[in-house]
Amino acid sequence: MRTEITLKISGDLNELKGVRDAVRAFLDSTKHIDIGEDVNAGLDAIAQSRIILAIDEAVANIVEHGFAEPGALATAKIELTMRKQPRLVEFEIRDNGMPFNPLEKKPDTELYYEEGLENGLGLMALQTLDCSYRRSDEAQNILVLRREWGNR
Secondary structure, rough: OOEEEEEOOOOHHHHHHHHHHHHHHHHHHHHHHHOOOOOOOOHHHHHHHHHHHHHHHHHHHHHHOOOOOHHHHOOOOEEEEEEEEEEEEEEEEEOOOOOOOOOOOOOOOOHHHHHOOOOOOHHHHHHOOOOEEEEOOOOOEEEEEEOOOOOO
8 A cells, every 4th residue: 555645845944844743744654554463563762853853854944945035936946755565664855946956065063063063963863764766757856765764
């Protein structure tokens, strides 16, 4: 069984709470993907938190840094597609911002720990997941985050 939900997100950072809530609800449902599966299967709270943080930071970075001028945010098209299938959840983030591969940028973890800054926090969260990036022919950034779940 496969489930897919797509959210359309504007260039407004105030939408991030709704995005986090939607991702949390989606991840909570991994415990009940099919009646015949193990009721203890699914993602634990730590794995869920890492995914939520990674998606939150990726979307926030698109809004804050993905468009050359603040006025361009009015034309921002950001989509988050959440897919669930047995033993795997996948999140695809598409945007029409400037080309940017977050997997090529290394987080400044030394500065983060020394100064207590958020610099690179989202990039660190991405490193805990199976991620891929590509730029589409339609001038979209496509970031895909995957995480296996359940008993293997």
